[in-house]
Amino acid sequence: MAETTALSAELREGIRRVGEADIVVGIPSFRNAGTIGHVATVAAEGLRRHFGDARVAIVNADGGSEDGTTDRVRASADGVPAVAGRYQGRSGKGSAFRAIFEAVGLLGARACAVVDSDLRSITPEWIERLVGPIVRGEAEYVTPLYARHKYDGTITNTIAYPLTRALYGARIRQPIGGEFGFSSRLASTYVSEPVWDTDVARFGIDIFMTTTALVGGARIAQAFLGAKIHDPKDPGADLGPMFTQVVGTLLALARRPEAVAIWSGVSGSRDVPVIGEIRPVEPEAVNASMSILIDKFQAGAQTEGRVWDALLGADVRATIEEAVKAGHVGAIDDELWARTVYDIVAAARDRDDTEVLARALLPVYFARVAALIDEVKELDSAGAERHVEAQALAFERFKPSLVERWSASEPSRA
Ligand SMILES: Nc1nc2c(ncn2[C@@H]2O[C@H](COP(=O)(O)OP(=O)(O)OP(=O)(O)O)[C@@H](O)[C@H]2O)c(=O)[nH]1
Ligand SMILES: [Mg+2]
Known part of the structure; x- marks a missing residue:
């Protein structure tokens, strides 16, 4: 039977201890002990430097890693209150996000940014770029814009970007980039959708978030973040299941009547505002066999x-x-x-x-x-x-x- 919450007793207790927060950074993880400490430290620095007057928290929802991933977060949050623990329910990145969305509600936060746990090029400014527009009321949903190596992001480049753009008419270059900012209202919309026993609980989560924002008419902005450098994947060797989950979810959402009502009236596409200056950067090479x-x-x-x-x-x-x-x-x-x-x-x-x-x-x-x-x-x-x-x-x-x-x-x- 489908779980009604992704919050385990451990996460619930952590949230209770933190109490309230205005701004949350969420980090999904599964066996990322080698990289997540850096992500947590930089996220904490970004929260402190750019949102020093607000109550802030880091929430790490983990898939049951036994390599010390959650310990690394607690040890690296540098004084920012951190909740770290295992989510419950179906295994996958989407279930981790579900727990983060629920935490945003329980903490009473206004805005949240999510960042991947295998990032190496994250800087404190990423947190500002993702959350700032939400806090300032300039956008309800922020997608990342970064330079990725030409062989990285192949699901994005071949289908997620061009199909989302053609269907919904918005040129969102990284609809499944993994780093996002969103309002608490959007977080509660996500939680309320009956999708948590589908591939949305796995790698369908990113396209679900973006499509739901588009279909719901949310104001969207893109945040320029420089280069994305993370644990790379070879498209032929590694990306089959991810493709099926992303594209299956994209199709499942596109066939909903409320989505059809929108995309059937769209022709061409329009630009989506960019926050931050786009500077040319050369990303690290990714292998493709x-x-x-x-x-x-x-x-x-x-x-x-x-x-x-x-x-x-x-x-x-x-x-x-x-x-x-x-x-x-x-x-x-x-x-x-x-x-x-x-x-x-x-x-x-x-x-x-x-x-x-x-x-x-x-x-x-x-x-x-x-x-x-x-x-x-x-x-x-x-x-x-x-x-x-x-x-x-x-x-x-x-x-x-x-x-x-x-x-x-x-x-x-x-
Ligand atoms: N909790 C949980 N997190 C996961 C799982 N699989 C992946 N993640 C997390 O989701 C994030 C993205 O996973 P990656 O494997 O890096 O995916 P990616 O190919 O980089 O995806 P893009 O950045 O969108 O290209 C990372 O923070 C992972 O730790 C899972 O099964 N459970
Ligand atoms: Mg990655």
Whole structure:
């Protein structure tokens, strides 16, 4: 049965001891003893330096680490009251956030920032940039804007950014960046949603937060944070489950009537205000193995081929098939990828097994990442960014076909 709270007795007791706070920094963790002490120290410094007059607290919700992660937080908070302990319920980053949202309510806080526990490039200014706009009433939801290596953030670059932008019309460059600021009102909205036994409890949390803010009409701003340097992941080797959780959640939210009512009326996109000056920074290199990506694309074609036959338009399906046979992904360009994604989104109109749909898209994602890496391998960050923008425009160009199919009495394939 689904838990009604993510707060364990341990976290509840910690919150009781802290009493009240105006501003909270939340840190989710699972086995991050090596990096979380630094994050907690910098967060405490940011709270003290920028919100010295306010009551502040750090809340670390952990997934049951046995490496001393929570001890590191308590030892590193530098005099800022810290609550650190295990959350309860389904394992995953989202359950940790649920506990943080609940803590925000119990502490009576106005504003909260969340930051990942594996960050190495966090500075005290990050806390100000994420929370300041909320405290000043300039925004209800703040997403991060940072330079990431061109091979990092591939789920963001290939789907979370372009699809969120095309659907809801807002150019939020890092909708699943992991660092966010939000109001207490938004925190209580999140807690009240019946999503905590879905993939929102895992890596679906970030896209859930951003989409809920968009659909609810929250004022959104982007905070420039410099470079994101964290424990890197190789897209082919590490990102399969995360992709399914993020995309399954994105589809599940997009098919809700209140979301359809909004995105079906959106064409094109608009800028979202940026807080802080955007300075060029070069992030640390992230490794991406081309051969793993191609292998997973070809292996996925075996397991997903039947689903592709049923859901993809004939020429999209044929182009993918040729790429599988050739072991060459050049044809999986931004247009082909946008059309593939929309065939899958359109299928979500009449079926709620969105994780099955997301899994069908996964092998094509691997191919698209391989193609994108090939497109940008000789380019610097700015050059790579132009490819991400071009792809986002392709999603906007094909959006009308999705709207048309969604409103047709019978779904049809492009
Ligand atoms: N409590 C809990 N936290 C988790 C779990 N998995 C990940 N986290 C935390 O969630 C944060 C993000 O996880 P990462 O593995 O760094 O994910 P990422 O690929 O960096 O994600 P992005 O930054 O969005 O690209 C980190 O602070 C993790 O410690 C989990 O199962 N339980
Ligand atoms: Mg990380």
